[in-house]
Amino acid sequence: MSNKILTKEALIPGQTSMLVIDCPQIAEKARPGNFVILRIHEKGERIPLTIADTDPEAGTITIVYLVVGKSSALLETLKEGDIILDVCGPLGKPTHIEKSGTVICIGGGTGIAAMHHIAKGHHRAGNHVVAIVGARSKDLLLFCDELGSFCPELLIATDDGSIGHKGFVTEVLRERLEKDKSVSEVIAIGPVPMMEAVSKVTKPFGVPTTVSLNSIMVDGVGMCGACRCNIGGETKFACVDGPEFDGHKVDFNELRMRLAQYKDQEAASMDLFRR
Ligand code: FES
Numbered sequence: 001m002s003n004k005i006l007t008k009e010a011l012i013p014g015q016t017s018m019l020v021i022d023c024p025q026i027a028e029k030a031r032p033g034n035f036v037i038l039r040i041h042e043k044g045e046r047i048p049l050t051i052a053d054t055d056p057e058a059g060t061i062t063i064v065y066l067v068v069g070k071s072s073a074l075l076e077t078l079k080e081g082d083i084i085l086d087v088c089g090p091l092g093k094p095t096h097i098e099k100s101g102t103v104i105c106i107g108g109g110t111g112i113a114a115m116h117h118i119a120k121g122h123h124r125a126g127n128h129v130v131a132i133v134g135a136r137s138k139d140l141l142l143f144c145d146e147l148g149s150f151c152p153e154l155l156i157a158t159d160d161g162s163i164g165h166k167g168f169v170t171e172v173l174r175e176r177l178e179k180d181k182s183v184s185e186v187i188a189i190g191p192v193p194m195m196e197a198v199s200k201v202t203k204p205f206g207v208p209t210t211v212s213l214n215s216i217m218v219d220g221v222g223m224c225g226a227c228r229c230n231i232g233g234e235t236k237f238a239c240v241d242g243p244e245f246d247g248h249k250v251d252f253n254e255l256r257m258r259l260a261q262y263k264d265q266e267a268a269s270m271d272l273f274r275r
Helices: 024-029 070-076 111-124 144-150 169-179 192-205 252-260 263-274
Strands: 004-012 016-022 035-039 047-055 060-066 086-091 102-108 128-135 153-158 183-189 209-212 228-231 234-237 244-246
Touching: 024 047, 024 060, 024 086, 035 060, 047 070, 047 086, 047 111, 060 070, 060 111, 102 111, 102 169, 102 192, 111 128, 111 144, 111 183, 128 144, 128 169, 144 153, 153 169, 169 183, 169 192, 183 192, 192 209, 192 252, 228 244, 228 252
Parallel strands: 102 128, 102 183, 128 153, 183 209
Antiparallel strands: 004 016, 016 060, 035 047, 035 086, 047 060, 209 244, 228 234
């Protein structure tokens, strides 16, 4: 396992990048929904990232990250040919995929990359995959060509209306659900408000809804409790019990609170890094 960065591509310059990393063992075992934890140097923070694609024959995995704090900014300094100190995975439970008919996969922002891997899994299982993607504007959409190559329906929503529906993915979703009562599942990956809003839309339709939680993680193997979340009144660990859970049972308020708990430290750390 070399953990060598084979290719690096700026998907949204200065904001979102994609790495193809040489990790044959992970590439062979990873399934849609799994994630990896990266560590760039010995004292570095452990960065959990959902796997966006794998190529078991080439022995590679693809990850996409948003440059949002010190650790992702540090990751962004690496170039093609550099080695990532640790790539640990595949972690988490893979997405439950079976032939079930029509599945709607929704991705927002960088979540589109992770959703792409799950959508591909459903397509391979023989499901009719409806992909709904959303971003602030056309330039911030990811993986549309890839999704369009295997999804019979690709629906787009942008805040500014630069492409597709002007508005939110939830409006597109509601319209699609009203038109077709046979949707077997909805899967949403992206910002917390989006996943919460999707779960609210699907509830009255009675459509099972899965969301992928981006909890703060440390060890990623169920020992530290950092990623705990409340699912239907029960405490679960996103790293080993998830990261995917029933969206109708997730306590999104608690998730939001836990995600914000180190905001000041994160900002101070980024500030120091920039100096
Ligand atoms: Fe430590 Fe999940 S990250 S228990």
